[in-house]
Amino acid sequence: MGKEEIIEKINDFLIDEFEVEAEDIQPEANLKDTLELDSLDFVDLxxxxxANFGVKLVGEDFVGITTLQDFYDLIENKIS
Structure with missing residues (x-):
């Protein structure tokens, strides 16, 4: 799975499952502030x-993850 496909899949479920506005989904967007994700949303995420990528994430994976780009990179690294 390529980087663009990963980004597209993440963006799609942010829009569908978390009701994030498409225009708010920018690589520099802060996950907590701009996307308004709370701790329960992170569990859902x-x-x-x-479910979508078949990778297991733990709390330590999110250390230093502040922007959507960081999150894309995290998932890409987990898949590789």
Whole structure:
């Protein structure tokens, strides 16, 4: 799975599952502030990632993840 496909899949479920406005989805967007994801949303996000990409995420994976680009990179690295 290529980087563009990963980004597209993440963006699609942010829009569909988390009701994030498409125009708010920018690589520099802060996950907590701009996307308004709370701690429960992060749990849902982890479950969605596991279901969509088949990778397991743990709390330590999110250390230093602040922007959507960081998140894209995290998923890409987990898949590789």
């Amino acid at each position: 982890v479950v969605a990632i596991e």
